[in-house]
Amino acid sequence: MSMEQKAGTRLIVKDVSKTFYQKKIEPHHVVDKVSLEVKDNEFLVLLGPGHCGKTVLLNIVSGLMPPDEGSVYLDGEKITKPNPKIGMVFQKLGLMPWKTVIENVEIGPKLSGINVKTRRERAEYFIDLVGLKGFENSYPHQLSGGMKQRVGIARAYTNDPEILIMDEPFGQLDAQTRYNMQNEISRISEHEKRTIIFVTNNIEEALYLGDRIILFTECPARVKEIYDIDLKRPRDMIDPEFLRLRKMISNNTDLAL
Ligand SMILES: Nc1ncnc2c1ncn2[C@@H]1O[C@H](COP(=O)(O)OP(=O)(O)O)[C@@H](O)[C@H]1O
Ligand SMILES: [Mg+2]
Known part of the structure; x- marks a missing residue:
């Protein structure tokens, strides 16, 4: 309908x-x-x-x-x-602790089969936009609460x-x-x-x-x-x-x- x-x-x-x-x-x-x-x-x-x-x-x-x-x-x-x-950002982010920031951010396009170059570029763009440049290879436990929230936001935008x-x-x-x-x-x-x-x-x-x-x-x-x-x-x-x-x-x- x-x-x-x-x-x-x-x-x-x-x-x-x-x-x-x-x-x-x-x-x-x-x-x-x-x-x-x-x-x-x-x-x-x-x-x-x-x-x-x-x-x-x-x-x-x-x-x-x-x-x-x-x-x-x-x-x-x-x-x-x-x-x-429709994409979601929750209070509880569900970041995967064994994955780095960039791996967490690019998870959506990776699951949709988007090639590594394209999804990395997109992930890097949004990591930069949320102010996390330099933290691409950090793990979630190394980040503050606000930084984790930024990762969640970058991840949501990277899903486009x-x-x-x-x-x-x-x-x-x-x-x-x-x-x-x-x-x-x-x-x-x-x-x-x-x-x-x-x-x-x-x-x-x-x-x-x-x-x-x-x-x-x-x-x-x-x-x-x-x-x-x-x-x-x-x-x-x-x-x-x-x-x-x-x-x-x-x-x-x-x-x-
Ligand atoms: N799956 C569910 N089964 C039963 N009650 C639920 C369920 N989901 C939410 N509720 C109840 O519905 C009410 C509204 O919940 P919620 O939408 O989470 O509130 P909020 O406005 O804080 O987001 C709450 O009392 C909650 O306990
Ligand atoms: Mg609620």
Whole structure:
């Protein structure tokens, strides 16, 4: 089945719901009739409190989990299984400890059978772009948390997905490293335009990065509000307009995000 869509729209989530049924406990309704659109080359942020159903929604969007109701369409085609056009960066990166940085980064194109010269060039380009030049032959245990996150980002871009999903990628980093990585992802995404869906529970992070922010309710996740963010880049977290938007979004959430 396919679906008509507006020009410039890549992905459509239409009335998606999900409930988990487990023995001896009440059904757990985690995603409630979520509809949203993702535009070509936009940096879309999904902002919502912890455990509200963000990751479940992403799993549905990326075809890893079927919705109970509703559908997801990529370029008009219904998603029913994982699609190589969609790439993921997780908080837990799953870097292979016995492989070097460059071997970890080139794993995707290697599995797709891309020749060593081409995939090395691509991997080196993104390793350089994320600021890890010189660390190509290091092993993950020799890197800091922020550097490992950079490896995960380089790996995701090297796979060359058309839509890049980042699920709270900086959630486990200390405050200073997180701030640096927000700067980095802002710079990288300006340089290498992709359609990005970035999930966070942090309002500043959302405002620092997003072209649009979709605010979700507590569990079950429902779309509460959609904000277009027109602030110029790079953004300034203490700019009065940034602070005004921060307060406006904060006032619209039930929780201290
Ligand atoms: N496979 C599953 N089976 C049962 N419950 C699940 C499953 N996956 C997630 N949940 C529950 O759904 C809720 C939302 O989870 P999640 O989407 O991971 O939240 P978050 O917004 O923090 O990413 C949580 O209460 C979680 O325990
Ligand atoms: Mg999550």
